[in-house]
Amino acid sequence: MQDTSKHTLDINAIRADFPILQRKINGKPLVYFDNAATSQTPQQVIDAIVNYYTNDNANIHRGVHTLSQIATDAYEQAREKIRAHFNAQHAHEIIFTAGTTHGINLVASGYSQLLNDRDEVIVSAMEHHSNIVPWQMMCEKTGAQLKVIPMTEQGELDLDTFDSLLNDRTKLVFINHVSNALGTVNPIQEIIDKTHAVGAKILIDGAQAAPHIKADVQALDIDFYTVSAHKMCGPTGVGVLYGKEELLEALPPYQGGGEMIAEVNFDKTTYAGLPHKFEAGTPNISGGIAFGVALDYMNAIGFEEIADYEMELLIYATGQLKDIGDIRIYGTSVERKTAVVSFNVNGTHSYDIGTLLDKMGIAVRTGHHCAQPIMKFYKIPGTVRASFSFYNTKEEIDLFIDGVKKAKSMLL
Numbered sequence: 001m002q003d004t005s006k007h008t009l010d011i012n013a014i015r016a017d018f019p020i021l022q023r024k025i026n027g028k029p030l031v032y033f034d035n036a037a038t039s040q041t042p043q044q045v046i047d048a049i050v051n052y053y054t055n056d057n058a059n060i061h062r063g064v065h066t067l068s069q070i071a072t073d074a075y076e077q078a079r080e081k082i083r084a085h086f087n088a089q090h091a092h093e094i095i096f097t098a099g100t101t102h103g104i105n106l107v108a109s110g111y112s113q114l115l116n117d118r119d120e121v122i123v124s125a126m127e128h129h130s131n132i133v134p135w136q137m138m139c140e141k142t143g144a145q146l147k148v149i150p151m152t153e154q155g156e157l158d159l160d161t162f163d164s165l166l167n168d169r170t171k172l173v174f175i176n177h178v179s180n181a182l183g184t185v186n187p188i189q190e191i192i193d194k195t196h197a198v199g200a201k202i203l204i205d206g207a208q209a210a211p212h213i214k215a216d217v218q219a220l221d222i223d224f225y226t227v228s229a230h231k232m233c234g235p236t237g238v239g240v241l242y243g244k245e246e247l248l249e250a251l252p253p254y255q256g257g258g259e260m261i262a263e264v265n266f267d268k269t270t271y272a273g274l275p276h277k278f279e280a281g282t283p284n285i286s287g288g289i290a291f292g293v294a295l296d297y298m299n300a301i302g303f304e305e306i307a308d309y310e311m312e313l314l315i316y317a318t319g320q321l322k323d324i325g326d327i328r329i330y331g332t333s334v335e336r337k338t339a340v341v342s343f344n345v346n347g348t349h350s351y352d353i354g355t356l357l358d359k360m361g362i363a364v365r366t367g368h369h370c371a372q373p374i375m376k377f378y379k380i381p382g383t384v385r386a387s388f389s390f391y392n393t394k395e396e397i398d399l400f401i402d403g404v405k406k407a408k409s410m411l412l
């Protein structure tokens with residue numbers, strides 16, 4: 001196929017950075033379209049992990065010895081890179097976590113001690129379970145009432161209803177920047193402004209946005225933002241929670257242990273300042289360092305270039321899929337989507353399509369995508385989700401489209 005696209009990325013050079021893309025699966029070249037679950041890892045990030053354990057491994061913030069100092073400096077440099085990437089005002093507003101789930105639980109657990117049964121909190125119908133369940137647990141503890149912003153058939157949020165849910169009892173709103181199951185990019189600036197207008201605070205789950213969109217937490221006036229490194233070319237088991245300094249100061253600690261204390265006495269223990277108050281125990285040191293390298297890697301390619309190219313892939317794949325016929329696509333807000341296409345072949349189950357695609361070397365996710373309320377809204381058990389990254393190609397989409405056609409003809 002002739003490449004008529006206008007992007008400026010050297011996709012072959014980029015693909016050469018990702019060793020796993022050379023793999024064969026079931027005897028076929030891997031076509032990896034499960035990037036929304038986890039992204040693949042470039043050699044530069046793999047090297048950073050190997051280098052850490054080969055040359056620099058030591059516990060951080062603890063020893064006077066040289067190796068501990070080297071590891072501490074590398075970890076803190078990564079925190080600074082992450083601060084700069086999200087344009088946080090202070091490095092201590094960047095809390096290292098195990099990932100988005102951990103970051104949300106940290107905030108929900110803190111608010112469990114601050115809210116009461118007169119308070120109201122708002123979630124959306126379009127969330128990953130990790131941005132629903134921790135808040136339900138918080139509501140059980142505090143008696144606070146949980147309200148839900150409904151979604152529309154196109155897979156967008158109903159902001160008129162959001163207006164009617166907000167009032168002076170609203171204390172917190174938690175919403176994703178981008179939906180994992182549909183790819184919808186939510187209008188977070190508008191949602192943040194409306195939330196602040198009633199004096200409430202907002203947590204934005206940035207897990208699916210961060211691989212595609214560089215959020216400026218100060219320009220957007222975000223209170224809390226959570227991301228996972230493994231969705232943005234980094235390793236699993238590490239992520240960050242951004243929080244505004246005064247909000248993190250006011251939040252009780254999540255876990256007790258080493259590193260998070262100022263002074264321990266049996267009658268009273270005092271806590272360390274930010275960020276250490278929220279970083280009990282030995283963290284994922286190599287993971288934090290490698291996350292910084294992953295951000296360097298993506299920034300060197302450029303987030304705008306990445307978004308432009310991925311949009312080309314999305315438009316191409318959406319058009320080709322529609323041409324197959326008997327396809328229902330969920331989340332049709334194309335101009336406000338990341339490169340995710342969630343669909344079903346009419347009369348088939350997503351699992352069967354996914355299993356047949358896997359036989360052809362094509363990795364997609366099937367099922368409810370940890371977003372059961374969305375599936376209930378559409379009255380379906382699940383979808384097939386193909387999610388693209390900047391290292392994917394139109395040729396791979398052609399293989400995927402052929403695969404869906406074959407699967408359809410085998411099942412119907």
Ligand code: 7TS
Binds near residue numbers: 036037128178205208
């Ligand atoms: N929030 C959103 C919007 C997500 O998409 C995910 C993971 C999470 C939170 C949780 O992130 P974790 O790194 O703590 O696990 N989403 C997916 C997915 O769509 N397929 O697999 C994982």
